[in-house]
Amino acid sequence: xxxxxxxxxxxxxxxxxxxxxxxxxxxxxxxxxxxxxxxxxxxxxxxxxxxxxxxxxxxxxxxxxxxxxxxxxxxxxxxxxxxxxxxxxxxxxxxxxxxxxxxxxxxxxxxxxxxxxxxxxxxxxxxxxxxxxxxxxxxxxxxxxxxxxxxxxxxxxxxxxxxxxxxxxxxxxxxxxxxxxxxxxxxxxxxxxxxxxxxxxxxxxxxxxxxxxxxxxxxxxxxxxxxxxxxxxxxxxxxxxxxxxxxxxxxxxxxxxxxxxxxxxxxxxxxxxxxxxxxxxxxxxxxxxxxxxxxxxxxxxxxxxxxxxxxxxxxxxxxxxxxxxxxxxxxxxxxxxxxxxxxxxxxxxxxxxxxxxxxxxxxxxxxxxxxxxxxxxxxxxxxxx
Amino acid sequence: xxxxxxxxxxxxxxxxxxxxxxxxxxxxxxxxxxxxxxxxxxxxxxxxxxxxxxxxxxxxxxxxxxxxxxxxxxxxxxxx
Numbered sequence: 256x257x258x259x260x261x262x263x264x265x266x267x268x269x270x271x272x273x274x275x276x277x278x279x280x281x282x283x284x285x286x287x288x289x290x291x292x293x294x295x296x297x298x299x300x301x302x303x304x305x306x307x308x309x310x311x312x313x314x315x316x317x318x319x320x321x322x323x324x325x326x327x328x329x330x331x332x333x334x335x336x337x338x339x340x341x342x343x344x345x346x347x348x349x350x351x352x353x354x355x356x357x358x359x360x361x362x363x364x365x366x367x368x369x370x371x372x373x374x375x376x377x378x379x380x381x382x383x384x385x386x387x388x389x390x391x392x393x394x395x396x397x398x399x400x401x402x403x404x405x406x407x408x409x410x411x412x413x414x415x416x417x418x419x420x421x422x423x424x425x426x427x428x429x430x431x432x433x434x435x436x437x438x439x440x441x442x443x444x445x446x447x448x449x450x451x452x453x454x455x456x457x458x459x460x461x462x463x464x465x466x467x468x469x470x471x472x473x474x475x476x477x478x479x480x481x482x483x484x485x486x487x488x489x490x491x492x493x494x495x496x497x498x499x500x501x502x503x504x505x506x507x508x509x510x511x512x513x514x515x516x517x518x519x520x521x522x523x524x525x526x527x528x529x530x531x532x533x534x535x536x537x538x539x540x541x542x543x544x545x546x547x548x549x550x551x552x553x554x555x556x557x558x559x560x561x562x563x564x565x566x567x568x569x570x571x572x573x574x575x576x577x578x579x580x581x582x583x584x585x586x587x588x589x590x591x592x593x594x595x596x597x598x599x600x601x602x603x604x605x606x607x608x609x610x611x612x613x614x615x616x617x618x619x620x621x622x623x624x625x626x627x628x629x630x631x632x633x634x635x636x637x638x639x640x
Numbered sequence: 641x642x643x644x645x646x647x648x649x650x651x652x653x654x655x656x657x658x659x660x661x662x663x664x665x666x667x668x669x670x671x672x673x674x675x676x677x678x679x680x681x682x683x684x685x686x687x688x689x690x691x692x693x694x695x696x697x698x699x700x701x702x703x704x705x706x707x708x709x710x711x712x713x714x715x716x717x718x719x720x
Contacts, residue, residue, distance in 0.1 A: 462700050467688055470700065472680045514660050514677050542681050567679055 257306045257330040261315075263323045264295060264555035266579045267432035269384065271295045272320040273327065282310045284330065289551065291327070296424035297519055297555055298548020308332040366393035374399045386434050425517040425548070436576050440495075441615040444574055447627045449634050451590050451605040457637035474564050475534045477587055477607075478507055479640040481562060482526035484629035490618045491611075491626050492559045494580040499617045508558025508578065509538070511545040512565055519545045520578065522558040531640060562587065566608075575612045582617035585630075586610040646694075646713045653689040657682050668710045696720060 261271050271293040278290045284304050291302040311329040315321055366387060367375075371394050375382055380402045382394065389395035454476050462470045485492045485505050493501045505527045508520035521541050526534065544550055560581055566573045566588035573586030588608040595604040609630065613623045633640065651663040654676070661676045672678060678686070687698050690712075696719040698706070706712045 459700060467691060467698075470684060472684060474680065512677070512679075514658065538681060564679075568673055 256311075256335065257308060257332060258326045259290075259304060259306075259328040259330055261293070261321050261323050261325045261327055262302060262552050262556060264297060264300065264552055265428075265432065266435060267428040268295055268297070268323055269381070269431075270320055270322045271300070273315050273317055274299065275317055276313055278310050278313075280310055280312055284308065284310060293552075296428035298425075298550065300555065301549075301551045303552050304330070306330055306332065308335075368393065368395050371396045371399045375402075378403050384431055386438060392438075425513075425519070429518065432578060433576050436579050440577050440579060442577060442612050443615045443620065443623070444610055444612050445620065445623045445627055446572070446608060446610045447631060448593070448606050448608045449631050450595060451607050451634065454634045454637045455590070455605055469532065469535070471531055471535055472538075473590060474567070474587075475531050475538065476634065476637055476640060477564065478509065478523065478526055478534055478562060479529075479531055480630050480633035481507060481560075481585060483633045483640065484626055485560065486527055487629040488622055488626040490622050491583040491613065493582050493617060494559070495582050495614055495617050496580050499582070502559040504557075504559065506557045506559045508561040508581075509541070510561060510563040510565060511542055513546060513548075518565075519548065519550065519555070520558055520561055521545050521550050521554040522556075524553075524557060560584070572608045572610060574610050577612055577614055582614040583623075583626075584612045586612070643713050643717070646716050647709060649693060650690070650709065650712055650716070653686060653693060654678075657685045657689065666709060669708050671707050672709065672712070673707070690716065694720060 272295075274292040274294050276291050278284060278288075284290055285307045286305055288304050289301040290304045290310075293300050293302050308330040311331045313328050315325065315327040321327070365382065366389070367382065368389065372382075374380075374396065375385075375394075378399070380399055385394050385398050385402055386392070387394035388398055451473070455473065458471055458473060458476065465471070482505050489501055490499070492505055493499055504525055506522040506524045507526045508522050510518050510520045512518050521544075523529075523534065523537055523541065529537070541550075541554070558578070558581065561575065561578050561584040563573050563575050563584060564587045566586065567590075569589055571588040571591060573588055575584035575586045577584050586609065588610075590605050590607045592603050593606040595602055595606065609627060611623050611627055651666070654672070655661060655663060658676055658678065666672065666675050673683060683703070687703070690696065691698055694716050696716060698715075698719070702715070706715045
């Protein structure tokens with residue numbers, strides 16, 4: 256028997272509203288099937304199932320808002336029978352089963368005033384989402400009052416359109432994740448500049464042979480070069496969850512900016528195994544859906560490292576804030592013409608400034624530096640990407 | 641096709657690619673990418689749409705010639 260729960264689509268997600276079940280009791284489902292649409296702070300997300308079996312029962316009703324980790328449905332794997340008694344046990348168990356992915360541990364060591372603790376308990380406020388404003392970062396009554404006000408606000412019906420509500424939720428989600436990141440992660444930054452002459456020349460020649468719809472963009476080279484560099488320095492492709500946990504799959508989260516504010520970072524899965532053409536096709540599919548806030552659950556939850564290409568067309572340098580529980584984010588600036596000295600000669604070359612923000616609990620400057628040098632080398636051999 | 645019709649079509653295509661923009665904000669000599677925050681991905685989609693709509697072929701080396709609404713209208717007119 257498999258308990259299908261409200262998935263966590265990142266450290267910043269607390270709950271989701273079931274909009275529609277796409278399956279009914281008795282339906283057979285297999286890995287990758289979309290079984291529900293859930294409204295989250297990151298838009299309307301298609302929720303996939305990662306098991307195979309028959310839907311036994313749909314527990315959460317359409318329109319219900321439930322916390323991450325709540326049992327939404329029961330799936331019976333092929334060949335398994337579940338007794339009525341066992342089913343009854345599930346129903347008797349409290350539905351709330353919070354998953355605190357990478358969140359602060361709420362224990363006796365948490366600095367909180369007794370009054371604030373009492374009110375938080377009465378009002379059902381999750382302390383892990385609160386940043387204390389009292390002495391030494393302790394949580395005081397004022398912080399709890401603020402959290403209550405926010406909670407009330409999120410329940411008030413908003414008269415604007417659905418997109419407006421989603422944008423507001425997204426802002427809250429970003430605020431929560433980034434505050435947590437800056438509070439918990441000791442960031443360090445490294446920067447290098449990369450001569451893009453060879454990469455852009457190769458791209459230009461390569462695109463001449465491609466149909467318009469198949470043209471490659473420089474960002475595809477940056478993503479592939481990053482994936483290859485991760486293979487050389489895998490420590491940057493990891494989570495920090497009670498220690499360093501290296502990730503086998505290289506799933507680069509690609510930051511997509513929304514014009515009216517907000518960022519979503521869908522994962523490009525197994526970047527290292529994809530050709531440049533495949534990467535471009537994926538971006539063509541992902542970016543419009545990300546901007547329309549219409550992503551699938553796995554696309555939002557599987558990133559192992561993040562790339563921000565936000566500088567493209569504008570700023571020269573980008574210094575990112577790590578998306579927990581990841582341990583690194585790369586920031587690419589705009590590709591600009593700069594003076595470049597080499598072999599005693601000065602010339603003008605297209606250059607990109609790349610920064611690495613890394614979690615010093617997980618990796619050190621030496622590894623971060625090796626990673627950036629690997630990236631630099633990869634971009635000097637675009638034909639091998 | 642008159643310049644005004646070309647302009648209306650270009651703005652329509654731009655809005656299809658970036659539904660949240662306000663075409664009224666764009667002056668004839670404004671940089672389209674800067675005003676609307678159009679990245680290279682959106683720009684490629686715009687080129688694909690322009691080629692399809694006007695029956696033209698836009699090579700990559702011409703991207704630098706089509707930065708404003710005015711230059712885009714001229715480019716479409718001379719490429720047809």
